[in-house]
Amino acid sequence: MTERRVLEFPDRAERENLATFLSRAVRLDPAAVVRLRRRGDRQVAAWVATGFETLAMRTVDAGLGVDDVTVGADVLLAGLPADGPVELGYSMDSAWRGALPPVEGFTHVDDVPARTLVDLAEQGARLAKEQGGHGPPVALLDQPVLTVSGAGAGVAVPMRVVFALTAMDFIPHAARPERIGSAEMxxxxxxxxxxxxxxRFGSVARRLGGGIPLLAN
Structure with missing residues (x-):
């Protein structure tokens, strides 16, 4: 039986959910590719590179005709408004050069107020502007800006991960931090x-120690 290279959605809300995610990815990189990976029969994880050596992911309710495929984000985005199955276009698997993080095995370290991360991103943006140049300097991106401890573990969160999270608009009301509720974590x-x-609106992931490993997943 031949697998169909299509995405099928249970309702329009899920199409719009994925379209929002892809719009943000294309805004960061007009040539972005998206890696789609099937999760069971009813969900699909969509992954993109953010430009901060950090991956971004959103899960949508959808059916994927293949297990794992990479396609042009702009092509998929253009096909989402139409009704019916969405054709995925040409495979661009060779354009995806990094491994994905594991689906399981993560330990919940702690929850951080969303407002704290938005404030850190704003501070980082101001520092980058003061230092000039084209984009934030590597030293600023790699700087740990938050240490989170709990469950017997401790991790340092670098600025590049915070930038990736806010650049993808995964935190509600990030453009107006005063509207972020204290319970938003x-x-x-x-x-x-x-x-x-x-x-709330997606996840970002980065390999500890830096970079995305060039390994098959």
Whole structure:
């Protein structure tokens, strides 16, 4: 039986959910690719690179005709408004060069107020602007700006992960921090080799020690 290279959605809300995610990815990189990975029969994880050596992910309710495929984010985005199955277009698997973090094995370290992370991103943006140049300097991106401890573990969160989280608009009302409720949290999880931040609208992940490993997953 031939697998169909299509995405199928149970309702329009899930199409819009994925479209929002892809719009943000294309805003960061017009040539972005998206890696789609099936999770059971009813969910699909969509992954993109953010430009901060940090991956971003959103899970949507959908059916994927193949187990794992990488396609152009702009092509998929253009096909989402139409009704019916969404054709995925040409495979771009060779354009995805990094491994994905594991699905399981993460330890919940602690929860951090979302407002704290938005404030850190704003401070980092101001520092980058003061230092000039094209984009934030590497020293600023790699600087640990938050240490989170709990469950017998402790992890340092670098600025590049905070920038990735806010650049993808995963925190509600990030553009107007005064509207972020005190109960709005970002969950910090980690394995021995990966750091992951889970916000309301998506997750970001980075390999501990830096970079995305060039390994098959």
């Amino acid at each position: 970002v969950r910090v999880r980690a394995t021995r080799t990966w750091l992951r931040l889970d916000a």
